[in-house]
Amino acid sequence: MGFNIKEANSEGLHRMNAAMPLLVDIKFAKDVLPNMTKNTIGHAGPPLPWDEMCGPLQGAILGAIKYEGLADSLEAAKELVLAGGINFVSNHSMNAVGPMTGMITYSMPLFEVYNETFGNYAYCPINEGLGKVMRFGANDDSVIERLKWLENTLSYALKDAIKLSGPINLKVILSQALAMGDEMHQRNIAASSLFARKILPFIVQVVDNKQELTRISEFLTGNDQFFLNLAMALGKATMDPVKDIEGCTLVTAMSRNGTNFGVKVSGLGEQWFEAPVNMPKGLFFPGFTEEDANPDIGDSAIVETIGVGGFAMGAAPSVVKFVGAKSVKEAVNYTNDMWEITAGKSNQYIMPSLEFEGAPTGIDIRKVVQTGILPVINTGMAHKTPGIGQVGAGIVTAPMKCFEQALFAFAELANK
Amino acid sequence: MNKIEELFNSKIEVLNVGLELFTQSFVDLEISCVQVEWKPEAGGNQKLLDALSLLEDM
């Protein structure tokens, strides 16, 4: 098979840089996700069977079943699963992504992000907030109540606000936030603030009830990580057009399901290349230790896939202490390392503190294997017991095995 | 010959690939230098090296 990897990668990089991700609407999963049924539950990472799932993922799924009204209790929910009554799907195969456990179900409202350049859509749920939330595996009544509020109240407010404001350019917000010290994975405070600033003037116009308005604005402004989900949808929207370029060795997706880490490569289609996830190394909130941490989980590695998050750590000195890096210098070294394994630099995600260089863009599996440098991801750490929540934040690397397997598959393809 | 002539008439900008002890003179004389922290490609795994080799020039 005579491909031109150089050209193909160049095309891939070009498509990443040409993306124009706009927040255009709020849609319900049932209306936009392919093959979404009442019994379908989308989760983060590559597909895996129930019995291989980690605690928080199982906990989240039981909660999701309750949320959809498919069972009255967690026990009943479990029975339903064991009876084969639930269809588990990898979010990525539904044009969607979700953080941590990544629950996406029939009735959930999703951010709809439109990549104007290529005409594709990507979806991500609205960030629930901090503490006891489904993305960390929590599934009690408060969690369900909040999700219902998102479904029945917030989603409509946002939908109407976006209709009024017109499409919101997420690329610009991300760029501005990057220049303000965010990396969009563990630090989204500037981006979330910029988004709030953008949407609130329209929210106030579309919500009449003062109590509702108060709850909504508190929700939108009280969560430092609110923008994470938008960044993820932006990432998915950016990467999907890079799929299936013949001869392209760039990574189109990185994701974890709490058990396995999966990588997809442009020239290798929809195949997941998987290996057991690594354990993040970082800092724990008071009272928690390494013993408490769940293995790496979430679709949020899509943020690193487009070159920010851990890749842009050099531009986000404030995240350093949070993720347990030793120093700003070490953070800069990470970004330097990521430049070694990527095809090029972003034309828009610029890092002023690093001489205005563009973020490392387009992970090349060949370079990863050649140099031994692994993509670095800034990640939150969940408690391994479902429902307790985040116990810390740290740095985790993608497993080398994924890239080695992908490389062999590529070589085999080349030999045909 | 031109390239050697060019070298003799240019500011030295050097890559030091390997032993770091060789960079001291460059630092002292303020010569632009990049220290390449070289290590064996693909961890020395021959199968991977073969695959890389195949895909390298494509």
Place this chain on the structure above:
Amino acid sequence: MLKNILRPNCYYDSVTLMVISSTLKNIKGVNNASVMMGTESNLGVLNNAGLLLPENNTPDPNLMLICIDSNVDISEEVVNVIDTKLNEKVVTNGVIRAKTINNAIERLDNPNFAVVSIPGVHAKKEVEKLLKNNIHVMLFSDNVTMDEELELKQIAVDKGLLMMGPDCGTSIINGVPMGFANMVNRGNIGLIAASGTGLQEVSATISNLGGGISQALGTGGRDLKDKIGGLMTFQALEALKNDPDTNIIVIISKPTSKVIYDHVINKLKETDKKSVVCILGAGETQVIDDKIHVVATLYEAGVEAAKLSGVDVETTSTVEEHQVETAIEKLKKNKSSNYVRALYSGGTLCYEAILNVDGVYSNIAVNKELALPNVEESIKDTFIDMGEDYFTSGKPHPMIDQSVRLERLEKEVKDPDVGIILFDVVLGYGSNYKTAEELKSKIIDLQNKYLIDNRYVLFVATVCGTELDPQVKSKQIKILQEAEVLVYDSNIKAVETINRVLKSL
């Protein structure tokens, strides 16, 4: 008991690890210990030393092995020492860091030179990358095959680039010392050398006499062999012929085939520029065509070149006549054979010495009958190149770390039949800054230990370097003189004194 600790994906260069390894034996309770990368040849070394457990015999160049032989398990302590030293590893500030050549190239505006010192088996690939990017190369790595060398030099010649090496650790480009080179005056004398310490000795001599170097180009030790055909020598020669800043050309080499030698002379005839040719071991001194000065020693090459460049050469001596006479008298009183043992770090300096003293045994003997059957055991008058492969397999070169030389020094001084010790101290950026200091301490130590009851040993040294070197030549000479060493600033002068002393005994 034997313990092996394995660290996958943990690459460190051989020099760093060897220097650390040499200190591990000092840890209390350690019988023997080593930290090395798991390459095939290193596994061989570890096996031979009885440090490798059979289950760890699989090569992996990215795997670090910590091997400890001790009576009780002190591996934790050993690992702590290793980790502390790895963390202390000198990381030069002020240099940009990259992990690959391609990335490094992007980090500079106009990269034009590279020094390559990685394991030889990987060198060709990396040098090709550099040449492809129009970057001149100095290749210090050895264990590069002749076929690889030929291929690389052909690429370089086609592209008009320098590919100096393999096994070339010394050059001076635009006044910038590369690798082990000395800091010398800038001037109008250009050097082409097939040997590192040869280049160092000549360039230092020229600079010390008041002359200066325009460019000093290495070619690697095998360049003038028929198979390579002098590709780099002739490339360098063309460059110097055309260089307006070079008026005198000096060529330093060991003997080559007649075809190649004649070719060199013909090339030199083609230029109006005066030249000096020093083919060590070729013997004859002559002047060809009134412009090509053929000399027999490195010092003469330096003197002749300086003279041709217009310097009024004044030869001075660092040793006074009476000092030599006193030494001879003391040696005569020894009830011993008064053998001379030389321990050289510079291979070419050792070679030059062997050529100029009759009947010495050596590990690099030209005459097979004078080859040491066992390199560890000196016979009568013996000159050893401590930088030769035998000593550097698994150990750092003596110019970087002279632990092995110091051990051998003790062995020689302990031998009651030894009366004279000769050694070199090579200065320059890449060399150990403490060489003279360590030798001084060791010598004083040995004098106290073994040179009692009227037994006398004469220590003679040659220091190769300049006042501009970071070690500062005069400082190093002074340090050695504090141990009563007779210190010369050129190899042949030291060797001449040895001859003189031997003849007087």
